[in-house]
Amino acid sequence: MELRALKAFVAVVREGGFARAAARLHVTQSTVSKAVKQLEVELNFQLLDRVGRQSRLTAPGRLVLQKAEAMLAQGRDLQAELAEMRGLRQDVLRLGLPLIGSSILFARWFAVFHRRFPKVNIQLVEHGSTRLEQMLLAGELDLAASLLPVSKTFAWRKVRREPIDVLLPAGHPLAGRPGLVFKDLARESFILYGPGFALNPIITGACKKNGFEPRVVAESDQVDFVMELVAANMGIAFVPRMIAAQPGARIRRIPVGHPQIYWHMALIWRRDGYQSEAAKAWLSLEPEAAP
Secondary structure, eight states, X not given: OOHHHHHXXXXXXXXXXXXXXXXXXTSOHHHHHXXXXXXXXXXXXXXXXXXXXXXXXXXXXXXXXHHHHHHHHHHHHHHHHHHHHTTSSTTEEEEEEOSSSHHHHHHHHHHHHHHHOTTOEEEEXXXXXXXXXXXXXXXXXXXXXXESSOOTTEEEEEEEEEEEEEEEETTSTTTTOSXXXXXGGTTSEEXXXXXXXXXXXXXXXXXXXXXXXXXXXXXXXXXXXXXXXXXXTSOBEEEETTTTSSOOTTEEEEOEEXXXXXXXXXXXXXXXSOOOHHHHHHHHTHHHHOO
């Protein structure tokens, strides 16, 4: 079984198709297709159910994906350890940060780290928590920031725990209340975040506990845009309190409970994975650099 074929298969799943996988791997689409077909023939299982331009994982495909990501991660660990022994990787930290809250939580961390370790080059990747966890499992990142809870596959260290508040347009009938509960919001239009954001299941889970499914009218990866949509009276949204401490005159930020929900950010890494000296150095600065 070739790592090249496993890498192609994982890329197809991650990128959502053969064309995008080929672009990511810098090869032709036919090369990716042949590699995945070779893997299916070798394993004697269909791994992808191809429907038009879309491909869905079969049950054997889900198992192979899990094992393939682990094998690729181990391969990258081996390369990293050998390179570090040669002195080639001591100056690189591959860090994944979420699109929400990073400027508040990690800008000072960056500055402190740079002053202490000026020769380390931080290769920064920014995505939603779900994608960052996938990249971490595949060995493509040394550390990532994600919302708790996380899989037992990861070790973690707490960074910040913030209540999540609801944002309403200033003229909304509920905007004058000092606090709300989720049942008060059952008939509202919800603005959520893009696919892969760990905030979404926290919000929708609180709705389900109160007996309703939220009516979602928009999604965005950009918290500023989400807040502008609220101000434009398109719906309500949810943000960590520290981000919306000063939401502006057109928006009201109100605590929400029953249940109260939290944005619990942590730094995570693979529990049994190789940890570079640069990653250890980043973690060592936490008491000094954390906000």
